[in-house]
Amino acid sequence: MPRPSDKTDLLQGTLDLLILQVAALGPVHGYAIAQRLNQISKEALQVQQGSLYPALHRLEKRGWLKAEWRAADSGREAKFYALTAAGRKRLNVERTEWDRLSQAIALVLQTAKP
């Protein structure tokens, strides 16, 4: 699959966390998620549509997101994703894990400084 080489590839699994996090703020459609991730990360994280939509559908199938068609601000029909109760739990789990992981990595990087 063609990938832009100058952007950071998302770690496997982190995209799920980010999507859940964005969706936690309220029902949101795919385009908006991509835009938000792009803006918030100051354009460091470029989410590929080829990854985004499969991830959304996967999360929906697992019951962490629920989808609903309704009109967006532009008036067009869009598929909005919202966090379910199970999704909220999942988000907490993923966050804790992420925190642990990043702390661990930070620790290694600090203590193993040359």
Place this chain on the structure above:
Amino acid sequence: MRGDDEIDRELRFHIDARIDDLIASGMAPDEARRHARVEFGGEVQVKEALHDQDSWRFLENLLRDVRFGSRSLKRTPAFALTAALVLGLGIGANATVFTIVNTLLLRPLPFPQAGEIVQVERRTPLGSSGSFSLHDYRALTSQRTALSKLAILDVFCSGRYTLITAEAAEPIRGCHVSADFFSTLGVSPVHGRLIDGGDDIPGETPTVVLAHGYWRQRFGSDPSLVGKSVTVSGQPHIVIGVAPEAVQAFSRADMFLSLAVPRASSDRTNSFQVIGRIAPGVSRAQAESEIDSIARRSARAEPSLTNMPQGIVLHALQDNFVAPIRPALQALTVAVGLVLLIACSNVANLVLARALVHRRDVAVMSALGASRGRIVQRVLAENLIVALVGGGAGLILAYAGVRVLPALSTANMPQADRIQIDAYVYLYVMGTAALAGVLTGLPHAVHLAGGDLLRWMKSGSAQGGASGRRLRLTLTVSQIALSTMLLAGAGLLTRSFWNLATVDPGFQADGLITMTVSLAPSRYPDSARVAGYTDEVVRRLEQIPGVRAASSTTALPSEFPIDFPVSVAGRPDEQSLAGRPAALDAWYRAVNPHFFTAMEIPLLEGRVVNEGDAADSAPVIIINQALARVAFPNGDALGHALIVGNGYLKDVRDLRPRTVVGVVGDTREQGLRFAPTLTMYVPVAQSPELITRLALEKIPLRWVLRTNGDITDLLPAVRRALLTVDPTQPPADFATMDEVLSRSIAPQRFNMLMLALFSGISLLLAAVGVYGLTAYAVVQRTRELGIRISLGASPTQLVRELLMQGLRLGIGGTLLGLLSAAALSRLLRGLLFGVSAADGPTIIVVFTVMTSVVIIATYLPAARASRIDPMLALREDVAS
């Protein structure tokens, strides 16, 4: 599809929203649309990725892969055909053996609650025996509760009898059964009724039930036969019904004759077998412990009459049926398993070789964004197609196989007509084919999934990647090893069979004709009359040109023994002979004077039976060397007297001492497997009355004819001679003695042939594998070899190098195979004869054959390498 529609709408919204944003940020609409599209990337790919998550999508992909696979296979028909054929061979062999196993081992016998039916056996010091006497049957049946049915029937449940109808006398196979027989099997009549409680009362007119097959073939399924009278063995019987077809799974008898069971019997001759049905809700162990204690109680109460002092053991009827062939079937199952593994390994090698050629397909798929999983799936799909075609070929092979196999086994396979291909076999073939498909694709798939795809695809034609080469080497070595295992097994069985077949039987089998005549005891009630009949037949037979000598006998060599105790007259019973009890069991044979001439059994001392040994002259006996050695260790047999049947026979006249007048050579008619049997020969006229009667009731009279003409030319004259003496006693079962003997070792021959066949297939496959590997290596290394030749390397040196590699492969694989064979030899132990599982000569032969085959398979393609034109080789590589 609704899902597709929704995905379209969702993605469209995304692009539209982006276009809106871009226009809002000041871009021209056209430019914005173009930009958004480029940014979004391949819409198709996104959809593809979405689809792949769908479980239905998996099947859709599979279908597409199958279509793609069959197209791609059509482009390489040679590969597809070879692979399918090789797998077909392996699957076919497996399906055939499975069909037999399925019928004989897995499927229950065709009786209701067949698991409840048991064969009752007496415990003996060496295991157990299924033969019973009327006395013991009566004792067992009296107090039982755990066995709801208990039936007694002839121990050889398809004995020869003569049926006399209005038109002619004809030989038939019959079986005497008691009232409980059919209810033990749980079958109902096709017509009339079956033998039941009213039929086993002594003194009543005996009844017969026809077997279904015999009724159909002989009487054209005529229902009016029921109620009619027929004459069997000179006695009128009433036909009461027709047994269902299922009974043929138990016995091949044409007729079931009612067996009169006296209320009490002191007959302790073990000439019957006993089967029973366990009452519902009772376990076999419970039933066994009950019947066992009944037997022991009876044995304690009547120690002189019992034959079951050690109690009773119950075997499932089904186990008993298949016990003799179970070891062979197990060995065959393993053998065909190995053949399939070799076939898979062979095809896997082909697949790998082909994969290198078709690298570009994979490269294109990968470049178009297919995931690794999808590529592996496509590869497996292709192999599955090949394997399924192979499975179809295998099924055809199996259809032929199940016809040929039981025929090869010559009637030694019980219930051979039940063997047929059913739904389970189809399932098995499908399963095996699927397994084969995965197995053959696995090495390639693992390679694709694990290795560095890009590097592998970029690597030129040089080696096709070191790991690919290693994989192919491993597969080839495994083929050699597996094939060695089969070859070793076949070698051991061949040696066993050779040992069996070349045993000197102690008589001359060539030119000996045998036949049987079922003499009706009612017409020939005593030994004198049997002697009169046989002597007259002998006289007429010996008048036929081409017949040099003829004699009747109680049993043919290799047939079941009739043995009786024999003791030396005047020697106290308690005295032991070299640690053996005074009463020995010896095979018993009543013979006419020319028996020894006909058989060409050498006379060692004294004389043989002659015309003067009549009923009223002094009783004589001839013994074989083995019996002489045991009974008369001092070598003074002649002149001593023997008593036959002490403890069995009651008549004083029968128990007269018989003077030993001759010692003849041993006959090892059953092969080395049985030590030379102690045998005694008695003139027919002097045969004990009870033995004559028992023998005639149970088994037909055997005849041996020494001939020097063409056997088939003689038969009409022989038949005429017999019918002239007594038209109601027709001959049957004409055979040469060679046939009789070879029948006795038919199971061994069958096992040997099967393993030889399978190892031959495997050897061929392994040779093809080695050939392919070397040929491929030569092609792959053409450039290298070309350079080396152009730099002055001699072609022979190159060939030697390739041969050395082949030799290493061969020796390594063979050693590995021999080691594995040693681990599996346990399976063969029961089938071996006169040879140990670690037989030196066999190992040497297997090693030599295997390495020679490997060297030849290496040499053929290697020789081609030496003829490489260096210039051509170099140019060729540049071009590719």
